[in-house]
Amino acid sequence: MGEWEHFAHGADIGIRGRGRTLAEAFAQAATALTAVVTDPALVRPAEAVRIECRIADPELLFCEWLNSLVFTMATRRMLFSRFDVRLSGDELEADAWGETVDVPRHAPAVEVKGATLTELAVRQEPDGRWLAQCVLDV
Amino acid sequence: MDLQGLERASEFRWVIEPTSRMRVPAVLYADEPLIRDMDDKVREQICNVAALPGVVGAVYAMPDAHWGYGFPIGGVAAFDSEQGGVVSAGGVGFDISCGVRTLLTGATREDVVAVQETLAHELARAIPAGVGSTGRLRLSEEEMNAMLTGGARWAVARGYGSATDLEHIEERGCIEHAKPAAISQRARQRQRDEMGTLGSGNHYLEVQWVAEVFDEVIAAGFGLALGHAVVSIHCGSRGLGHQIGTDYLRDMALEAPSFGIHLPDRELACAPLRSDLGQRYLGAMRAAMNCALANRQILTHLCRDSFRRFLPAADLRLLYDVSHNICKEEEHEVEGRRRRLHVHRKGATRAFGPGHPDVPESMRPFGQPVLIGGSMGTASYVLAGCASGEALALSSACHGAGRSMSRHQATRQWHGRQLVAELEARGILIRSPSMRGVAEEAPGAYKSVERVVDVAERAGLARKVARLEPLICIKG
Numbered sequence: 001m002g003e004w005e006h007f008a009h010g011a012d013i014g015i016r017g018r019g020r021t022l023a024e025a026f027a028q029a030a031t032a033l034t035a036v037v038t039d040p041a042l043v044r045p046a047e048a049v050r051i052e053c054r055i056a057d058p059e060l061l062f063c064e065w066l067n068s069l070v071f072t073m074a075t076r077r078m079l080f081s082r083f084d085v086r087l088s089g090d091e092l093e094a095d096a097w098g099e100t101v102d103v104p105r106h107a108p109a110v111e112v113k114g115a116t117l118t119e120l121a122v123r124q125e126p127d128g129r130w131l132a133q134c135v136l137d138v
Numbered sequence: 139m140d141l142q143g144l145e146r147a148s149e150f151r152w153v154i155e156p157t158s159r160m161r162v163p164a165v166l167y168a169d170e171p172l173i174r175d176m177d178d179k180v181r182e183q184i185c186n187v188a189a190l191p192g193v194v195g196a197v198y199a200m201p202d203a204h205w206g207y208g209f210p211i212g213g214v215a216a217f218d219s220e221q222g223g224v225v226s227a228g229g230v231g232f233d234i235s236c237g238v239r240t241l242l243t244g245a246t247r248e249d250v251v252a253v254q255e256t257l258a259h260e261l262a263r264a265i266p267a268g269v270g271s272t273g274r275l276r277l278s279e280e281e282m283n284a285m286l287t288g289g290a291r292w293a294v295a296r297g298y299g300s301a302t303d304l305e306h307i308e309e310r311g312c313i314e315h316a317k318p319a320a321i322s323q324r325a326r327q328r329q330r331d332e333m334g335t336l337g338s339g340n341h342y343l344e345v346q347w348v349a350e351v352f353d354e355v356i357a358a359g360f361g362l363a364l365g366h367a368v369v370s371i372h373c374g375s376r377g378l379g380h381q382i383g384t385d386y387l388r389d390m391a392l393e394a395p396s397f398g399i400h401l402p403d404r405e406l407a408c409a410p411l412r413s414d415l416g417q418r419y420l421g422a423m424r425a426a427m428n429c430a431l432a433n434r435q436i437l438t439h440l441c442r443d444s445f446r447r448f449l450p451a452a453d454l455r456l457l458y459d460v461s462h463n464i465c466k467e468e469e470h471e472v473e474g475r476r477r478r479l480h481v482h483r484k485g486a487t488r489a490f491g492p493g494h495p496d497v498p499e500s501m502r503p504f505g506q507p508v509l510i511g512g513s514m515g516t517a518s519y520v521l522a523g524c525a526s527g528e529a530l531a532l533s534s535a536c537h538g539a540g541r542s543m544s545r546h547q548a549t550r551q552w553h554g555r556q557l558v559a560e561l562e563a564r565g566i567l568i569r570s571p572s573m574r575g576v577a578e579e580a581p582g583a584y585k586s587v588e589r590v591v592d593v594a595e596r597a598g599l600a601r602k603v604a605r606l607e608p609l610i611c612i613k614g
Contacts, residue, residue: 006546010177010179010205010541071328074328075377101270103270103571106269108270109269110269110572110578111338111339114384116208120404
């Protein structure tokens with residue numbers, strides 16, 4: 001199983017995902033992104049949105065994935081709680097499952113402006129698991 | 139911060155002489171407690187910025203500096219295009235042209251207190267704030283382009299405010315050389331429903347009162363009177379600016395190797411001023427500045443409407459509007475000669491001294507108003523630029539208190555409802571759609587704004603004019 005966590009950054013917040021595969025680490029980091037805004041357990045996976053990105057650099061692809069989610073959250077006024085991520089070379093295809101923001105129920109704390117290149121890392125750990133992390137601007 | 143390697147040049151000025159790849163010194167303005175409190179990352183980041191191509195003079199950290207991305211927040215650096223200077227998307231930040239606008243009201247604190255509940259309710263209803271909120275305006279592609287080149291002038295022409303407002307806005311409400319064509323479809327799409335929205339996080343609209351005047355002459359010149367109410371709006375270029383920052387940070391990171399620029403960290407991604415990418419970013423960033431000015435102008439209009447209903451005698455006149463996340467071309471004397479430079483101010487406020495031609499004529503004898511936002515429930519300050527600031531830090535001052543605690547720590551320490559009740563008992567009404575958001579913005583999660591502005595004044599960056607205390611705070 002993968003896992004996610006937040007890490008401290010002065011004014012903003014860091015997100016980190018870990019998994020048995022790189023795709024799982026990306027998906028876990030996306031859950032960490034949602035958790036910056038609200039409790040992911042409050043978000044019903046009612047509707048799927050397809051997200052595709054392509055960059056020939058694993059770290060920048062990770063940022064692009066998060067930023068595509070931020071864009072989708074902002075323009076569709078949605079929150080997401082389940083992520084099916086598929087990676088193939090420099091291409092990412094994912095289905096993000098979620099629902100429209102419900103302010104009283106989700107009590108969203110803050111909007112995410114974007115994923116930065118600060119503390120950006122995508123790597124395989126000595127134990128063979130994958131890690132993906134960066135700082136979000138909120 | 140570890141003070142080793144820092145030379146204390148004066149009580150409030152700390153210097154790191156160039157070492158390794160640094161091209162210029164790094165200078166921090168702080169007293170000893172503030173500098174000891176600063177993250178070591180501030181030092182690492184200003185030293186990295188001091189190593190970028192074409193940087194001139196020195197790189198500066200303001201008294202409220204803290205760890206940012208690329209540049210520290212509270213960082214100031216100028217680049218010369220003739221010396222291969224660069225522009226950095228991280229040096230401006232995602233919230234391009236985030237800034238503060240303060241309005242005089244002509245009403246007194248007592249006038250506001252008499253209608254405080256109803257006015258708070260009305261403002262919370264009228265001002266779209268928080269995640270998922272939308273403005274009432276939907277812009278066509280043509281109108282979007284007009285807004286991106288016209289800024290607050292566009293908003294005034296559409297009936298939001300009056301021409302006299304423009305005299306009291308940086309660049310008279312319109313930033314020249316904006317290039318809407320340099321903005322992605324994604325950025326436009328993100329802005330479509332967000333005109334006239336406040337956003338979230340540390341953004342706010344506050345009704346405040348002038349609780350203390352430090353300089354009576356300048357306060358009178360700015361129209362500030364003890365006991366009178368004012369309104370301050372803190373927000374930026376909304377989704378458009380966030381997406382422009384996102385797009386160009388990625389493009390600069392991808393193209394940096396082709397420019398032959400050595401980056402100690404990818405977060406410093408930048409492009410030469412004299413490159414197609416650098417010029418496109420500058421054009422897009424200026425358009426985002428116009429978006430921020432238009433946004434604050436629309437919010438002003440909404441606020442005036444609310445006041446008209448409950449305090450009809452109030453006359454909301456603009457004191458000033460100044461941004462603190464920008465890169466602007468300015469003339470400064472550096473290394474013995476006047477030069478046109480691209481000055482990045484990331485979480486730092488421009489602070490031109492008396493007589494500067496870019497200060498509105500009516501306020502020119504006093505210096506440019508420098509608007510310092512406090513954290514929720516704490517004081518804000520009006521400062522004035524002073525002549526000494528030019529040589530000390532390219533006419534720059536602090537922008538706020540700066541966080542001292544992460545959002546996560548804040549939510550463990552405070553509960554939103556309890557904070558709202560405590561502040562209400564002190565006569566401050568908080569209205570926000572998110573109690574978790576309120577907890578994350580707890581006053582105790584920020585440094586003391588008093589200490590920051592005291593140091594800014596004593597260091598010679600700006601003069602204290604007045605202290606503003608909150609009465610109503612609308613938060614996202």
